[in-house]
Amino acid sequence: MKPFLTFRLLFFLAIVTISADSQQRFERSYSPQHPAHLTISNVNGTIHISAWDKKTVLARANASSSVAFEDHVIGDDITIVTKRSIRLARADFVVNVPPDTSLTVKNIVGKIDVRGITGHVSIHSIDSDVQLTKVNSPSVDVIVTSGDIYFDGELRDGGSYNLQSMKGDLDVTLPSATSFNLNARALSENINLGSFLNSLSGSSRGPKGVSGTYLRGGPRLTLTAYAGRILLHKK
Amino acid sequence: MVCSQCQELLSEYIDGALELGEQVNIERHLSDCEPCRAVRDDLLQIVHFSQQLPVQAPATSLWPRINAGLAEFQPSFWNRSLRWLHNLRTLNFNFSVPQMIATAAAIAIVVSTGIILSRHDNGTTPIATAGITLSPSDARPLSQADLQVLEKQISQLSDSVEQRKDSWDPELRNAFERNLLYVNQSLAECRHQLSDHPGDDVSQELMLNAYREKIRLLEGFDKF
Numbered sequence: 001m002k003p004f005l006t007f008r009l010l011f012f013l014a015i016v017t018i019s020a021d022s023q024q025r026f027e028r029s030y031s032p033q034h035p036a037h038l039t040i041s042n043v044n045g046t047i048h049i050s051a052w053d054k055k056t057v058l059a060r061a062n063a064s065s066s067v068a069f070e071d072h073v074i075g076d077d078i079t080i081v082t083k084r085s086i087r088l089a090r091a092d093f094v095v096n097v098p099p100d101t102s103l104t105v106k107n108i109v110g111k112i113d114v115r116g117i118t119g120h121v122s123i124h125s126i127d128s129d130v131q132l133t134k135v136n137s138p139s140v141d142v143i144v145t146s147g148d149i150y151f152d153g154e155l156r157d158g159g160s161y162n163l164q165s166m167k168g169d170l171d172v173t174l175p176s177a178t179s180f181n182l183n184a185r186a187l188s189e190n191i192n193l194g195s196f197l198n199s200l201s202g203s204s205r206g207p208k209g210v211s212g213t214y215l216r217g218g219p220r221l222t223l224t225a226y227a228g229r230i231l232l233h234k235k
Numbered sequence: 236m237v238c239s240q241c242q243e244l245l246s247e248y249i250d251g252a253l254e255l256g257e258q259v260n261i262e263r264h265l266s267d268c269e270p271c272r273a274v275r276d277d278l279l280q281i282v283h284f285s286q287q288l289p290v291q292a293p294a295t296s297l298w299p300r301i302n303a304g305l306a307e308f309q310p311s312f313w314n315r316s317l318r319w320l321h322n323l324r325t326l327n328f329n330f331s332v333p334q335m336i337a338t339a340a341a342i343a344i345v346v347s348t349g350i351i352l353s354r355h356d357n358g359t360t361p362i363a364t365a366g367i368t369l370s371p372s373d374a375r376p377l378s379q380a381d382l383q384v385l386e387k388q389i390s391q392l393s394d395s396v397e398q399r400k401d402s403w404d405p406e407l408r409n410a411f412e413r414n415l416l417y418v419n420q421s422l423a424e425c426r427h428q429l430s431d432h433p434g435d436d437v438s439q440e441l442m443l444n445a446y447r448e449k450i451r452l453l454e455g456f457d458k459f
Contacts, residue, residue: 088407109410126414145414167417187441209437226421
């Protein structure tokens with residue numbers, strides 16, 4: 001009897017292990033003719049997007065077997081979608097793009113990391129830390145319900161840069177010579193503009209909001225936090 | 236969860252010190268219980284008011300003096316009562332810092348409630364936020380009708396999400412409820428700040444934005 005029980009136990013463990021490891025891999029390469037517009041719409045999982053020196057877009061993802069992927073291309077618009085289900089199945093993306101690619105990223109849960117992009121960036125998520133590094137985009141729009149947003153990049157003249165989190169910090173690092181018009185709002189009354197504050201002209205300053213022009217102005221930097229801090233650093 | 240359990244945990248809930256499961260239980264209870272919601276709102280108001288008070292750092296020599304005083308004198312119930320009556324007669328009170336905070340918060344609640352009710356009676360509800368279609372930097376007062384449109388949209392989306400929620404994966408449900416809690420806390424804080432300072436443009440902007448965020452959150456989860 002005992003050997004039979006042991007066999008059944010081993011068989012059960014094997015089945016559990018197989019189903020736990022049940023993963024799939026998604027991999028596609030796209031060759032846009034002009035600067036591409038890539039949309040990734042995910043539900044749960046990390047999304048790492050970084051620029052490389054090739055002209056192709058390479059998207060790879062490791063995902064639970066229950067995740068269904070869809071992708072379609074219209075001209076230079078590339079869209080990759082993981083279909084929603086009542087399960088929060090996971091798909092982790094690693095994507096390489098030409099630097100001038102414009103990005104639209106939608107997610108529900110999972111960290112988002114964007115690096116080296118010079119195209120437009122739009123990121124909307126619910127529960128995500130977002131990290132933007134070495135970006136030099138004409139516009140950036142990041143809205144999360146909860147999660148920290150970290151921005152380290154440059155602002156372009158006439159550009160629009162909007163970062164918002166309801167439950168998390170906004171941490172922005174800019175070159176000291178960057179000019180911009182600032183509109184910072186923090187319900188927590190926790191705004192630390194560092195040495196940028198001293199050189200802010202035409203400013204209105206209150207505990208929950210600071211507005212003003214740094215150097216010559218130009219790019220519009222809008223920072224909105226609720227239960228979190230706004231931190232501005234010079235590089 | 237019953238009301239007494241909920242109210243016992245409300246302080247920790249507001250401080251964000253509860254485990255996720257407990258947070259979710261409280262949020263479920265609050266969604267169906269008006270009296271507990273009122274208690275929560277009062278506590279939020281006290282927290283908000285306390286945050287505005289200056290920080291008083293006690294001297295390092297204070298605790299030995301308190302300790303010595305406690306050891307020396309333990310007043311009986313009658314002694315305490317007589318002292319209270321004496322203080323009342325001479326209007327001479329000695330409050331501790333927490334007592335002062337609680338008293339100040341209670342006065343603030345009574346005064347602000349009175350102001351709100353009196354303005355409401357006059358038909359000029361002061362709480363307003365920026366327009367529905369405006370950008371966050373604009374700050375024209377929002378009419379009551381606009382506010383009702385937002386509330387209605389939120390109510391419809393909430394009903395739709397609530398119907399689906401039971402079929403969701405627990406992880407998905409937790410993510411939704413946790414983030415809804417954050418948005419609701421921000422909205423409650425905006426309302427309190429606007430009740431203190433009805434003309435505060437920044438609070439109006441933030442409140443409108445929080446409404447938008449709630450709609451975005453509900454729309455995001457309405458697709459599951």
